[in-house]
Amino acid sequence: MAVILAACHFSSLVHADGEGEQVYVIPVESTVERGMTAFLERTTSEALENGADHIIFEIDTPGGRVDAAGAIGELLQDLDIPNTAYITSQAYSAGSYIALNADQIYMKQQATIGASGVINSDGTAADKKAQSAWISSMVAAAESNDRDPVYARAMADSSVDLPDYGAPEGEFLTLGPNQAEEVGYAEGIVQDRVELLSELGLSEAKVVENNPTPAENFARFLTNPVVIPILLSVASIGLVVELYSPGFGIPGTMGAISLVLFFYGHIVAGLAGYEAIILLILGIGLIIAEFFVSSGILGIAGIVAIVTSLMLSSADMGQMAMSIGIALIVTIVVSIILFKTIGLERGFFKRVILSDATSTEKGYVSSVTRLELIGLQGETITPLRPAGTAVFDNERLDVVSEGSFIRANQPVVIVKTEGSRIVVRAQNKLEEE
Numbered sequence: 001m002a003v004i005l006a007a008c009h010f011s012s013l014v015h016a017d018g019e020g021e022q023v024y025v026i027p028v029e030s031t032v033e034r035g036m037t038a039f040l041e042r043t044t045s046e047a048l049e050n051g052a053d054h055i056i057f058e059i060d061t062p063g064g065r066v067d068a069a070g071a072i073g074e075l076l077q078d079l080d081i082p083n084t085a086y087i088t089s090q091a092y093s094a095g096s097y098i099a100l101n102a103d104q105i106y107m108k109q110q111a112t113i114g115a116s117g118v119i120n121s122d123g124t125a126a127d128k129k130a131q132s133a134w135i136s137s138m139v140a141a142a143e144s145n146d147r148d149p150v151y152a153r154a155m156a157d158s159s160v161d162l163p164d165y166g167a168p169e170g171e172f173l174t175l176g177p178n179q180a181e182e183v184g185y186a187e188g189i190v191q192d193r194v195e196l197l198s199e200l201g202l203s204e205a206k207v208v209e210n211n212p213t214p215a216e217n218f219a220r221f222l223t224n225p226v227v228i229p230i231l232l233s234v235a236s237i238g239l240v241v242e243l244y245s246p247g248f249g250i251p252g253t254m255g256a257i258s259l260v261l262f263f264y265g266h267i268v269a270g271l272a273g274y275e276a277i278i279l280l281i282l283g284i285g286l287i288i289a290e291f292f293v294s295s296g297i298l299g300i301a302g303i304v305a306i307v308t309s310l311m312l313s314s315a316d317m318g319q320m321a322m323s324i325g326i327a328l329i330v331t332i333v334v335s336i337i338l339f340k341t342i343g344l345e346r347g348f349f350k351r352v353i354l355s356d357a358t359s360t361e362k363g364y365v366s367s368v369t370r371l372e373l374i375g376l377q378g379e380t381i382t383p384l385r386p387a388g389t390a391v392f393d394n395e396r397l398d399v400v401s402e403g404s405f406i407r408a409n410q411p412v413v414i415v416k417t418e419g420s421r422i423v424v425r426a427q428n429k430l431e432e433e
Contacts (some may be wrong), residue, residue: 002240006122006287009257009321009355010111011277017198017201017202017203017204017205019054019204019205020205020206021206021208021340022045022051022052022053022054022205022208023052023053023054023055023056023063023197023205023206023207023208024043024047024049024050024054024056024203024208024209024210024409025055025056025057025207025208025210026043026044026047026056026057026058026060026210027057027058027060027210027212028040028057028059028060028061028072028095028098029058029059029060029061030061030220031061031062031064031065031071031220032061032064032068032072032093032094032095032098032222033064033065033220033223033224033225034061034065034067034068034070034223034271035216035219035220035221035222035223035265035268036064036068036069037068037071037072037075038216038219039082039212039216039220040072040075040128041075042216044075044079046206046210047081047210048079048081049168050208052081052208053081053082053202053205053373054081054083054084054200054205055079055081055082055083055084055249056083056084056086056196057076057083057084057085057086057098057099057102058080058086058088058185058191059085059086059087059088059091059095059098059099060087060088060089060090060091061091061092061094061095061098061237062090062092062093062095062287063092063094063096063115063116063298064093064094064337064357065094065225066094066118066130066134068094069093069094069095069097069098069193070097070137072094072098072101072135073097073098073100073101073141076098076101076102077144079210082103083102083103084102084103084104084196084200084205085098085099085100085101085102085104085105085106085194086105086106086107086108086190086193087099087106087107087108087111087112087186088108088111089110089111089112090111090112090113090140091111091112091114092112092113092115092116092174093113093115093117093118094116095106095113095194095404096114096115096116096138096152096155097116097137097138097141099113100138100141100142100144100145100147101141101144101145101243102145102154103145103187105180105187105195106186106187106188106189106190106199107177107180107181107183107188107189107190108177108188108189108190108191108192109177109189109191110177110179111176111177111405112174112175112176112187113155113174113180113186114154114155114173114174114175115172115173115174116134116138116155116156117131117156117158117172118130118131118134118156122303125313126301127278131157131297134156135153135156135222138155138353139152139155140383142185147184148183148184150162151165151173151175151183151185153253154167154173155172155173155174156172156173157172158171158172160173164322165179165183165314174356176338176364177189187199193207196291200429203361205431206362213335215268216268218265218270218285219265219266219269220265220268221265222262222265222427223260223265223266223271224262225319225323228262228320228325229259229327231258231259231262232258232262232310232323232324233327233330234254234258234329235253235255235256235258235259235327235328235329235333236255236328236331237255237261237330237331237334238251238252238253238254238255238258238303239252239255240331240334240335240338241252241255241334241338242255259280261315261323262310263276263277263280263312266313266314271310271313272312272313273357275309275310275312276307276309276310276428277309277315278331279305279306279308279309279312279432280309282302282305283301283302283303283304283305283309284302284304285302286298286299286301286302287299287302287303287306288391289302290302304382307324310324369418369419370408370422371417372419373397373414373417373422374416374417375413375414376392376393376413376414377411377412377413377414377427378390378391378392378393378397378411378412378413378414378424379409379410380399380406380407380408380409380410380412380424383397383405383406383407383408383413384400384406385405386400386401386402386403386404386405386406386431387399387400387401388401388406388408390399390412390424392414397422397426398420398422398424399412399414399423400421400423400424401423401424401426402415402424402425404426406424406426410426410428411426411427412424412425412426412427413425413427
């Protein structure tokens with residue numbers, strides 16, 4: 001009987017684990033970028049404000065931006081409540097760094113952690129300075145939670161030789177759950193969240209899930225390094241095509257929407273502030289004013305203001321410069337194609353470029369060639385040296401001799417007319433011929 005009572009008492013203690021406590025579960029999924037940083041800042045702040053007793057970060061990420069991972073790692077280090085990294089599938093690169101900054105790590109049976117070499121956005125290896133800084137960060141994250149730093153180094157430094165763990169020299173270390181538990185990089189292996197809560201002594205705690213809002217998910221998509229140059233290209237192409245279109249139509253609308261989406265994503269992600277928006281509006285206004293003032297200075301100032309606003313909205317100046325460069329190249333190509341196929345005779349250009357011509361087809365004549373004067377005889381009023389004045393049938397005309405000097409009051413005859421130019425010859429000379 002005593003044994004039964006003891007068993008019942010033990011069972012009640014087990015089921016009471018964590019009763020009355022709050023556990024916040026925050027997903028760390030997909031690519032690590034600044035949008036994820038903003039999401040984690042919001043959710044951890046909510047957890048602290050609402051009196052959370054424990055935070056579980058469910059990690060499944062292939063990695064991402066080093067700067068974003070650094071900000072997230074600092075966020076985890078500053079937490080003053082217990083927290084756990086639960087790797088459900090993969091924690092590679094930036095994901096492994098985030099996990100190492102948690103108080104403890106648990107893994108699913110099929111999960112892995114590691115493969116943390118630094119690569120550039122174009123897939124090439126980062127320079128030695130960036131690699132050295134990243135290796136130091138990985139080592140520091142491991143040491144901050146009393147983990148053997150050699151394995152963190154091996155995850156980021158392929159020169160470390162750990163053949164017993166499938167990472168000989170030249171390969172980055174990746175640990176499975178059993179290996180991670182063996183080297184102290186995982187406190188245990190669990191199959192689901194329920195088992196994890198039991199291991200943490202929180203099986204009776206209230207679980208609060210914090211998932212990204214639709215706006216945050218959208219912002220993370222818009223701030224993806226692949227999406228940014230696409231948005232900027234569509235915005236600039238839309239503006240160029242709109243210049244060839246009558247009125248404000250689909251191209252201009254698409255360009256404006258792309259620009260709005262760019263800044264919306266960066267504002268939600270906490271990257272862009274009001275100063276960037278003010279600079280953008282100012283830049284657009286200056287460029288519009290340039291079409292009417294044509295000074296060149298306003299247009300250049302407008303372009304500088306817009307580029308500055310884009311740079312201020314970026315966490316990575318190099319990445320943003322590359323995105324702007326891609327958009328610029330694409331826009332130049334489209335502009336050349338439009339100029340070759342359409343020219344400057346449509347849309348906005350038609351209204352600002354002077355196209356009227358004083359052609360003879362429209363009745364404009366710069367001078368009338370008076371062919372009817374040829375053969376008329378008259379008399380010079382002034383000497384011709386070779387230009388001067390002569391009178392023909394009581395009409396004074398400005399004339400020019402063929403090159404020879406003709407005195408005043410000499411008989412002359414008109415031999416040629418070319419527009420307003422009337423050529424005469426001395427009559428006596430003509431008779432001699």
